[in-house]
Amino acid sequence: MKDQYTSIAEVYDKLNSDVDYRALADFLIEKTRKYLNKEPSLLLDLACGTGKLTCELAEMGYDMTGVDLSYDMLSIASDRAHGKGLDILFLCQDMSEFELYGTVDAVYSCFDSLNYLTDYEDLKRCFSLVHNYLDPDGIFIFDMNTLYKFENTYADNSYVLEADGIFCSWQNYYDKKSCLCDFYLNFFTEKSNGDYERTSETQTERAYSEKEILDALKDAHLELIETLGEDKISAPCDTDCRRFYIARAKK
Numbered sequence: 686m687k688d689q690y691t692s693i694a695e696v697y698d699k700l701n702s703d704v705d706y707r708a709l710a711d712f713l714i715e716k717t718r719k720y721l722n723k724e725p726s727l728l729l730d731l732a733c734g735t736g737k738l739t740c741e742l743a744e745m746g747y748d749m750t751g752v753d754l755s756y757d758m759l760s761i762a763s764d765r766a767h768g769k770g771l772d773i774l775f776l777c778q779d780m781s782e783f784e785l786y787g788t789v790d791a792v793y794s795c796f797d798s799l800n801y802l803t804d805y806e807d808l809k810r811c812f813s814l815v816h817n818y819l820d821p822d823g824i825f826i827f828d829m830n831t832l833y834k835f836e837n838t839y840a841d842n843s844y845v846l847e848a849d850g851i852f853c854s855w856q857n858y859y860d861k862k863s864c865l866c867d868f869y870l871n872f873f874t875e876k877s878n879g880d881y882e883r884t885s886e887t888q889t890e891r892a893y894s895e896k897e898i899l900d901a902l903k904d905a906h907l908e909l910i911e912t913l914g915e916d917k918i919s920a921p922c923d924t925d926c927r928r929f930y931i932a933r934a935k936k
Contacts, residue, residue, distance in 0.1 A: 906934065
């Protein structure tokens, strides 16, 4: 996992330009206020990537920490925060081994980041650390790609993504036995002289069953409060490609 999001770091934001980060931030804060029963202050963005969501939450007035394993992504995140005049603590750490300086009111992990923990023990360790660094009754909100998405959308399919000055070819290989999906990515990025430079990257995600996710939460003493479908409004259904989970730290 340490080698992932190296080539893609420079083009990640362009390829995800359709994401409404403010709407996502509003959703996270609304749910946190509802279940925390107070206004949150200290927040952790776990696997923060290029920091767009982290900065959005910081601009709303929250004290933010961002954790990510990719130096390249964090470099962009740090530059983004500095350009906006935001004081955000960014830490280059593994999700399954992260350490904070103290506890927080809420932890968020979005954009299927937890699916990149391909060992179930790492997922359980991550959940335990989340519990450890949450205040009593603190809120954990995360999303994960579903088994349905791995078997029907990812599968062994290929895709093409295009953005301004970027072309990406994407080939998937999904192993139903291991529940692992390898993504073979090729990026063609336009240079200032009009030529295109090619870079390649391989990423791997794991599909987790609903039972595995719920058991991991229970083992970490995280009480599941609510599960939502990919629209963040409806109850989950069998054809969801993504689900959102909201849990509370019981101490």
